Amino acid sequence: xxxxxxxxxxxxxxxxxxxxxxxxxxxxxxxxxxxxxxxxxxxxxxxxxxxxxxxxxxxxxxxxxxxxxxxxxxxxxxxxxxxxxxxxxxxxxxxxxxxxxxxxxxxxxxxxxxx
Amino acid sequence: xxxxxxxxxxxxxxxxxxxxxxxxxxxxxxxxxxxxxxxxxxxxxxxxxxxxxxxxxxxxxxxxxxxxxxxxxxxxxxxxxxxxxxxxxxxxxxxxxxxxxxxxxxxxxxxxxxxxx
Numbered sequence: 001x002x003x004x005x006x007x008x009x010x011x012x013x014x015x016x017x018x019x020x021x022x023x024x025x026x027x028x029x030x031x032x033x034x035x036x037x038x039x040x041x042x043x044x045x046x047x048x049x050x051x052x053x054x055x056x057x058x059x060x061x062x063x064x065x066x067x068x069x070x071x072x073x074x075x076x077x078x079x080x081x082x083x084x085x086x087x088x089x090x091x092x093x094x095x096x097x098x099x100x101x102x103x104x105x106x107x108x109x110x111x112x113x114x115x
Numbered sequence: 116x117x118x119x120x121x122x123x124x125x126x127x128x129x130x131x132x133x134x135x136x137x138x139x140x141x142x143x144x145x146x147x148x149x150x151x152x153x154x155x156x157x158x159x160x161x162x163x164x165x166x167x168x169x170x171x172x173x174x175x176x177x178x179x180x181x182x183x184x185x186x187x188x189x190x191x192x193x194x195x196x197x198x199x200x201x202x203x204x205x206x207x208x209x210x211x212x213x214x215x216x217x218x219x220x221x222x223x224x225x226x227x228x229x230x231x232x
Contacts, residue, residue: 036222041133043204045223091158103148105158 002084004094006106013082016113019033020067021077021109023092029053034068034075038086039108048090053073079111087113119224121207127230133195136227139188139207144169148221149192150197150206158206164190197231204228 003026013019024036036048051059051068060065063083067076079086092106120139123165128134140154149161162172167184175182179198184190208221 042227043226045208045226046204048219050220103160107157 002029002032002094002096002102002104004092004104005108006092006109008105008109008113009107010110012112012114013079013086015039015082016076017082018078018080019082021079021090021111023075023077023106024093025075025092027048027073027094027096029096029098031097033095033097034066035095036066036075036077037091037093037105038088039091040088045091052098057089062093082113084113084115087111109114116198119135119207119209119222121205121224123227125228125230128197129232130198131196132231133181133193134197134201134229134231135215136192136207136229138190138192138207138224140186140190140207141211141222143207144209144211145187146223147184147190148210149190149222150207150208150223152204152206152226153202161192161205181186194229197229199231202229202231 006102007022007039025030034051038046038048049059049061050065051066058068063080065078089108091108095103122137147164150158151161152158161174162182163170164184180194181226182192204226206226207224210219210221212219
């Protein structure tokens with residue numbers, strides 16, 4: 001079964017600086033989807049960025065980018081020019097393309113942004 | 116679109132009482148998911164519907180939990196009787212599964228925070 005590991009329970013970054021959140025996963029599948037979700041205090045789960053495993057190019061969404069290392073099964077999230085509104089829990093998630101209901105989430109990383 | 120709607124946002128009840136959580140998926144979506152989030156276990160999938168039919172309920176913790184989807188625009192998650200260990204945030208998510216093996220984003224509702232005393 002696929003597992004997702006986020007080894008950093010908490011991270012802190014200074015406003016306007018860059019921070020990287022780590023995520024590793026375990027799978028025997030060659031095709032899959034990876035996601036980063038943001039959960040602010042409002043509890044809403046917001047999709048930040050996604051990556052298809054068959055794409056070699058790292059996904060980018062404005063200040064958010066990923067470093068996808070398929071061989072290492074690593075999927076880190078980089079937040080550039082951190083803003084106070086980035087403070088939230090961040091969850092890494094894996095989903096198999098063969099099973100739409102099989103979404104596995106990591107335990108989450110709580111990001112604090114210091115002014 | 117208003118997104119996935121869940122009610123109530125907060126529920127406080129006493130042990131032994133019946134609790135019903137409600138979800139309205141995004142119009143046109145054909146898949147619906149119920150998740151539970153706790154500090155100890157993180158986000159767990161409880162049950163998944165496709166075209167109103169329960170497909171996988173292996174995540175439902177025990178017989179006290181039941182879920183229904185009587186039509187494409189409404190689903191309920193019921194706990195009877197409730198216990199303190201059921202305290203958690205329950206999320207509903209919906210998705211449009213247009214093709215198998217394709218990317219189908221799940222859109223999450225705001226969640227219901229359940230506290231069982």
